[in-house]
Amino acid sequence: MTQISDRHAVDVAGIVIGGGAAVVVQSMTNTDTADIAATVEQVRRLYQAGSELVRVTVNNDAAASAVPQIVEQLAAQDCHVPIVGDFHFNGHKLLRQHDACARALAKYRINPGNVGRGKKRDLQFSEMIEIACRYDKPVRIGVNWGSLDQQLLANLLTQNANLADPLSLESINRQAVIDSALQSAAFAEDIGLAPNRIVISCKMSRVQDLVQVYQRLAQDCRYALHLGLTEAGMGDPGIVASSAALAILLQQGIGDTIRVSLTPEPGAAREREVKIAQQILQSLGLRSFSPSVTACPGCGRTTSEYFQVLAREIQQQLDDAMPEWKNRYPGVENMKVAVMGCVVNGPGESKHANIGISLPGTGEQPVAPVYQDGSKTVTLKGDNIGAEFIDLVKTYVETHYGRN
Numbered sequence: 001m002t003q004i005s006d007r008h009a010v011d012v013a014g015i016v017i018g019g020g021a022a023v024v025v026q027s028m029t030n031t032d033t034a035d036i037a038a039t040v041e042q043v044r045r046l047y048q049a050g051s052e053l054v055r056v057t058v059n060n061d062a063a064a065s066a067v068p069q070i071v072e073q074l075a076a077q078d079c080h081v082p083i084v085g086d087f088h089f090n091g092h093k094l095l096r097q098h099d100a101c102a103r104a105l106a107k108y109r110i111n112p113g114n115v116g117r118g119k120k121r122d123l124q125f126s127e128m129i130e131i132a133c134r135y136d137k138p139v140r141i142g143v144n145w146g147s148l149d150q151q152l153l154a155n156l157l158t159q160n161a162n163l164a165d166p167l168s169l170e171s172i173n174r175q176a177v178i179d180s181a182l183q184s185a186a187f188a189e190d191i192g193l194a195p196n197r198i199v200i201s202c203k204m205s206r207v208q209d210l211v212q213v214y215q216r217l218a219q220d221c222r223y224a225l226h227l228g229l230t231e232a233g234m235g236d237p238g239i240v241a242s243s244a245a246l247a248i249l250l251q252q253g254i255g256d257t258i259r260v261s262l263t264p265e266p267g268a269a270r271e272r273e274v275k276i277a278q279q280i281l282q283s284l285g286l287r288s289f290s291p292s293v294t295a296c297p298g299c300g301r302t303t304s305e306y307f308q309v310l311a312r313e314i315q316q317q318l319d320d321a322m323p324e325w326k327n328r329y330p331g332v333e334n335m336k337v338a339v340m341g342c343v344v345n346g347p348g349e350s351k352h353a354n355i356g357i358s359l360p361g362t363g364e365q366p367v368a369p370v371y372q373d374g375s376k377t378v379t380l381k382g383d384n385i386g387a388e389f390i391d392l393v394k395t396y397v398e399t400h401y402g403r404n
Contacts, residue, residue, distance in 0.1 A: 007256060008196040010138050010224045013082040013106040015052050017199055017256045018224030022287055024257040025277045026053035026226075028086070030270060033070070034062035040073045042270055047074075047081040048323065049271035050278055050289055053257070055084040055109060058091070064098035071104045082106030084140070088114040088147075092124040095131045102131050107199075109140045112184040113147040121149075125184070129191045139188065140199040143181045144230055145173055145209075152180055174213050177202040178220070185223055198223050199257070203230035207245040218254045227255040234263040239276055246280050291318045291335035294349055294356070301361040302341035310359070310386045311339040317390055321397075329401035337393060338371075347371070355396045357389050372396060 009019025017024050027046045031038040033056045043054045058064050071083055085105040087094065092115070095102045108128065116124040132139050153176045160166045167175075181200050189195060200223040204210040210229055217225060229245045232238040242260045249255050260273040260280070278289040295311035296302070314337060325332045338353035340346030342361025350356025350371040357380070359368050368380040370392060380388050 007222050007224050008198070010196055010199055012053060012084075012138055015082055017226075021256070023250065023255060023281055024052045025050060025274060025281070026055065026084075026257055026259050027051040027270070027274050027277075028055040028259065028261075029057070030264070032063075033057050034060070034066050036066050036069050036073065039066070039070050040077075043070070043074060043081065043083070044077060044079050045269070045271055046274055047079050049274040051081065051271075051274045053082050053084055053107070055086050058085040058087055058094055058101065058105075060090075061094070061098070064094045064101040067098075068100040068104040084109055087111075087128070089116075091115070092127040095128055102137075103135055105137065107138045107140060108132055109142050110184075111142050111144060111147060112180050113143065113149045118151075122187070125187065126191055129188045129193050132197070133192045136197070138197040138199065139193060140201060140226060141181055141184045141188065142201040142203065142226070143177045143184075144203040145177050145205070146203075146230070148173075148176050149180050152176055152183075170209065174204075174209055174216075177204070178213060178216055181217070182221060185221070195223065199226050200224070201226035201228065203228055205229065205231040207241055207248075210245045211248050214249050214254050215252070218252075224256040225254065226257045226259070228259040228261050230261055232261050232263075234265060238262045242276065243280055246277075247284060250280070250284055250286060288333040290322050290333055291337055293318065294336065294338040294340075294353060296341045296345060296349070298341060301344065301363075303362045306386075307339055307341035307359045310357075310389070313386060314339055314390065314393065317393070321394075325397065325401075329397055332397055332401045335397070335401075339389075351375075354400070355393055357385075359385070 007018040009021060010017045015024055029039055029042045031042050033039050039056060046054050058067060083105055084107040086109045088111055091110060110128055115121050156172050156176050160172055181202050185198050185200060188198060200217060202213045202217060204213060214225065227246055227249055229242045232242045246258055258277050260276045262273045264270060281287040282289055293311055293315045298308065336353040338349045338356030340349050340358045343358065343364055346358030350358050351374045355372050357368050357370050360366050366381065368385050369376050370378050370380060370389065
């Protein structure tokens with residue numbers, strides 16, 4: 001398998017994908033791109049949540065005309081996140097007819113299955129790649145098994161039918177997405193796009209399909225790889241499926257940028273997919289974005305909900321403070337806080353954290369020892385344990401992390 005550091009490093013307006021760089025988190029808007037105000041607001045919110053690249057749909061003239069204004073307004077708000085244009089079917093026309101859009105975008109996303117049919121496919125793909133070369137824009141060649149190049153798939157099915165021991169349809173589908181991505185990337189290189197301007201993605205909607213496809217890609221190419229389980233679903237099932245797929249691959253060193261493609265709950269914030277992606281990376285120890293809170297699950301020793309409430313309050317306090325803390329206190333994102341509910345594991349877990357509290361369980365003495373960096377520093381009592389511990393956490397941050 002090609003090592004992480006051996007992959008081409010792709011610079012997207014200052015954000016490096018591949019080449020051993022940290023895994024990049026990205027997201028996509030679901031606003032009408034032609035609605036400039038709504039799109040700017042959603043991009044800004046995604047950026048503030050931690051998205052390092054944001055993709056927008058560019059599907060018609062109105063959307064293409066809006067892109068330069070969106071980029072300009074974001075810059076005026078000191079929001080300098082690279083904007084990626086998502087093109088299907090008519091991307092060649094939009095990039096040709098809207099030069100300002102072609103210039104303003106930081107990267108293009110091209111789906112080989114939706115570029116065109118027959119002879120038009122190569123011509124229209126070439127036109128998009130030539131524009132990318134002209135303006136030195138990186139390109140994600142993003143294959144999706146829901147929109148495969150039908151001619152390529154038909155050819156593979158015909159070849160398979162003539163085999164003495166034909167492969168399953170699932171195997172052919174996996175081979176088709178891999179071939180589509182790698183053949184398109186090779187074609188882009190022939191046109192003039194450098195390999196360090198190419199990112200590959202092969203989106204599948206089933207975990208095992210995604211794992212097998214990316215394991216093959218990691219062996220067969222040096223292009224930077226974007227991971228994501230497409231159409232993952234809504235709520236817990238989507239989160240679990242995305243986490244399972246991405247964790248398997250990331251643990252193997254596969255993947256340079258990720259997106260968690262959740263179907264948003266009605267009225268829910270789009271930023272949730274960014275937070276889930278961050279949590280996947282942080283849980284694997286690949287990156288740190290926010291202080292982590294260790295809290296026990298509770299049992300018959302913890303019949304009070306007090307520690308649960310305190311753990312939630314601590315997590316909320318940390319989340320609310322991070323926009324300021326991440327600039328003011330470098331390294332605070334690596335801090336570990338423990339909020340434990342009884343004497344069984346409470347002191348031990350608290351000692352392992354930077355700062356932790358062991359709350360009294362059912363029938364225990366009504367005292368709560370606090371530990372900092374492995375040593376007990378104070379024992380809290382009374383009705384204000386929660387507020388006092390939150391103050392101790394804030395003081396710990398102020399005294400242990402350097403100021404800019």
